[in-house]
Amino acid sequence: MKDLDAKDRLLLAALRADARRSLVELARHAGLSRSAVHERIRRLEDAKVIAGYTVRLSGDIARHEVEALIAVSLQQGRNCDHVVPYLTGIPQVVTCWSVAGPTDLMLLVACATNGELDTVRRQIASTPGIATVQTNVSLRMHFDRRA
Incomplete structure (x- = not known):
């Protein structure tokens, strides 16, 4: 619009x-x-200018989650169209970005525990078309400007 x-x-x-x-x-x-x-x-x-409304939790509540950035590289000959529909079905994958560089996708994942994160990481890694995943666990948020 x-x-x-x-x-x-x-x-x-x-x-x-x-x-x-x-x-x-x-x-x-x-x-x-x-x-x-x-x-x-x-x-x-x-017009999808307003895509939705949400609730932001205070830091104390939100921090009960384990958040991680997972860098995904795709197999040769595969593209996002092959992989993103599967990732959409994993509720812990909060955000998925296509990125430039050696990584093809960057995922923001939020889980209740480290064990759940490990399970989700394994789901992502076993997705057809994904070659590698690299997981970076968030230790602390310093600020977040997103609404």
Whole structure:
């Protein structure tokens, strides 16, 4: 969606700061009616500009998970189209990026325990089309700017 105007951008910024803001608060903030804000948000959702809403846990709760970055190299002649559909089916794979360099994919994986991480790592490594996996376990998050 390329036709975002200043009001759309203002609403998006307000929602990124606090996605739980009411339509009345958003309307007041943007200088629009409640119904106009509701229509704009619906349009932004339909256009996939707003892909969803989420809950961010405090550091104490979120840290009960074991997080790892897993670098995946594909077998010769294989590409992401062969592998990504399988990875989508593993709920612990939170994010999957295609990357440039010796690694083909970088996965962010979140598990409850190290044992679960080991099981997930083995699932990933046994996926047809994957040549190698390299696992880097996160010890501590210093900051996260993602909303």
